[in-house]
Amino acid sequence: xxxxxxxxxxxxxxxxxxxxxxxxxxxxxxxxxxxxxxxxxxxxxxxxxxxxxxxxxxxxxxxxxxxxxxxxxxxxxxxxxxxxxxxxxxxxxxxxxxxxxxxxxxxxxxxxxxxxxxxxxxxxxxxxxxxxxxxxxxxxxxxxxxxxxxxxxxxxxxxxxxxxxxxxxxxxxxxxxxxxxxxxxxxxxxxxxxxxxxxxxxxxxxxxxxxxxxxxxxxxxxxxxxxxxxxxxxxxxxxxxxxxxxxxxxxxxxxxxxxxxxxxxxxxxxxxxxxxxxxxxxxxxxxxxxxxxxxxxxxxxxxxxxxxxxxxxxxxxxxxxxxxxxxxxxxxxxxxxxxxxxxxxxxxxxxxxxxxxxxxxxxxxxxxxxxxxxxxxxxxxxxxxxxxxxxxxxxxxxxxxxxxxxxxxxxxxxxxxxxxxxxxxxxxxxxxxxxxxxxxxxxxxxxxxxxxxxxxxxxxxxxxxxx
Numbered sequence: 001x002x003x004x005x006x007x008x009x010x011x012x013x014x015x016x017x018x019x020x021x022x023x024x025x026x027x028x029x030x031x032x033x034x035x036x037x038x039x040x041x042x043x044x045x046x047x048x049x050x051x052x053x054x055x056x057x058x059x060x061x062x063x064x065x066x067x068x069x070x071x072x073x074x075x076x077x078x079x080x081x082x083x084x085x086x087x088x089x090x091x092x093x094x095x096x097x098x099x100x101x102x103x104x105x106x107x108x109x110x111x112x113x114x115x116x117x118x119x120x121x122x123x124x125x126x127x128x129x130x131x132x133x134x135x136x137x138x139x140x141x142x143x144x145x146x147x148x149x150x151x152x153x154x155x156x157x158x159x160x161x162x163x164x165x166x167x168x169x170x171x172x173x174x175x176x177x178x179x180x181x182x183x184x185x186x187x188x189x190x191x192x193x194x195x196x197x198x199x200x201x202x203x204x205x206x207x208x209x210x211x212x213x214x215x216x217x218x219x220x221x222x223x224x225x226x227x228x229x230x231x232x233x234x235x236x237x238x239x240x241x242x243x244x245x246x247x248x249x250x251x252x253x254x255x256x257x258x259x260x261x262x263x264x265x266x267x268x269x270x271x272x273x274x275x276x277x278x279x280x281x282x283x284x285x286x287x288x289x290x291x292x293x294x295x296x297x298x299x300x301x302x303x304x305x306x307x308x309x310x311x312x313x314x315x316x317x318x319x320x321x322x323x324x325x326x327x328x329x330x331x332x333x334x335x336x337x338x339x340x341x342x343x344x345x346x347x348x349x350x351x352x353x354x355x356x357x358x359x360x361x362x363x364x365x366x367x368x369x370x371x372x373x374x375x376x377x378x379x380x381x382x383x384x385x386x387x388x389x390x391x392x393x394x395x396x397x398x399x400x401x402x403x404x405x406x407x408x409x410x411x412x413x414x415x416x417x418x419x420x421x422x423x424x425x426x427x428x429x430x431x432x433x434x435x436x437x438x439x440x441x442x443x444x445x446x447x448x449x450x451x452x453x454x455x456x457x458x459x460x461x462x463x464x465x466x467x
Contacts, residue, residue: 019299
């Protein structure tokens with residue numbers, strides 16, 4: 001009856017746990033994302049609510065992202081890390097339950113004739129079943145289990161962060177590849193144009209119409225444009241190999257679909273409500289789970305100041321004969337024990353102070369993650385908007401240079417100017433087209449960075465899993 005009473009009281013008290021219960025720290029949330037328009041600031045919808053396969057319109061890019069989410073090395077490692085901490089959380093939770101062990105032994109012995117004359121060898125069989133259980137009176141085990149669960153959830157958020165990074169890295173690498181393709185096409189087109197100019201000047205030099213100076217200038221322009229072709233081809237191979245690594249395959253060519261200028265982007269890029277970032281960004285959620293774990297560790301350290309109650313029991317048998325193990329040889333025992341700290345030179349206090357300091361560090365890191373999230377969204381949104389304006393102006397510049405080349409050819413054909421004027425116009429067009437391609441890439445990269453900074457799609461399933 002006493003044992004039953006003790007167990008009942010223990011179960012009633014085990015619902016209590018010393019230490020602070022977790023409460024999300026108060027953080028300053030801006031009313032709107034800096035750079036968002038008034039209409040966007042009032043809208044709850046966010047670009048990140050849309051899955052990545054609706055954001056990107058290039059079929060080749062979608063296939064690469066699908067492959068990366070299955071085979072990327074960081075994604076696979078993150079998944080196994082989640083499994084590791086799932087198991088660690090299970091280890092912490094197992095302390096709630098009694099620990100049962102079994103033991104069996106057999107021995108054969110004989111006493112010395114000097115100790116026991118006429119002694120004969122004797123067999124001894126020993127079988128025991130042991131039980132031990134710590135009654136979680138102060139919630140120490142409960143807090144450790146809470147910390148283990150939070151660590152597991154933290155790794156799950158880290159895995160989501162890796163998935164978002166994989167999507168953005170593949171997209172940016174693919175856009176970089178298409179930008180190199182565009183620049184290679186520009187270089188080849190320009191080289192062909194300069195080759196025609198050089199051939200023309202050579203013919204004119206043979207006829208005594210032009211000078212060697214003009215031929216040399218035409219050749220210099222030709223060689224400069226031609227020299228960029230092998231360098232761009234080198235960069236393209238390196239970029240293809242990078243994409244192969246990101247998708248977890250051996251180096252090889254990458255299938256393309258839409259060109260750099262054909263990449264479709266959403267007409268609107270709403271940032272959504274700032275408060276939604278706290279629930280959507282995996283790095284913020286990961287930092288909060290780390291804070292939950294640190295808070296639980298404080299409670300576990302506080303519980304160490306109180307005594308621990310443990311119950312132990314054994315049942316088994318000891319007998320020379322196996323048949324008597326659970327008969328005449330049966331033995332059992334049950335005991336309850338209480339142990340607690342009396343004097344440890346301040347070790348428990350220092351351990352508690354250390355855990356409080358770790359909690360404050362985790363709290364600071366959480367606040368930092370929140371503030372950084374708002375800043376990254378604002379920076380990416382501003383970059384996307386400003387680069388869109390820069391792209392429009394650069395496109396007008398290229399159009400103007402193309403018109404200058406056309407007019408220079410007309411003037412040359414009418415005999416109103418020399419072909420040097422055509423050459424000068426072509427030399428100015430070449431870098432302008434390259435700058436436009438680089439600006440288009442920067443805008444695409446800014447769009448991907450903005451999508452990632454918002455939390456990257458909220459749903460990170462593969463397209464096959466969503467169907």
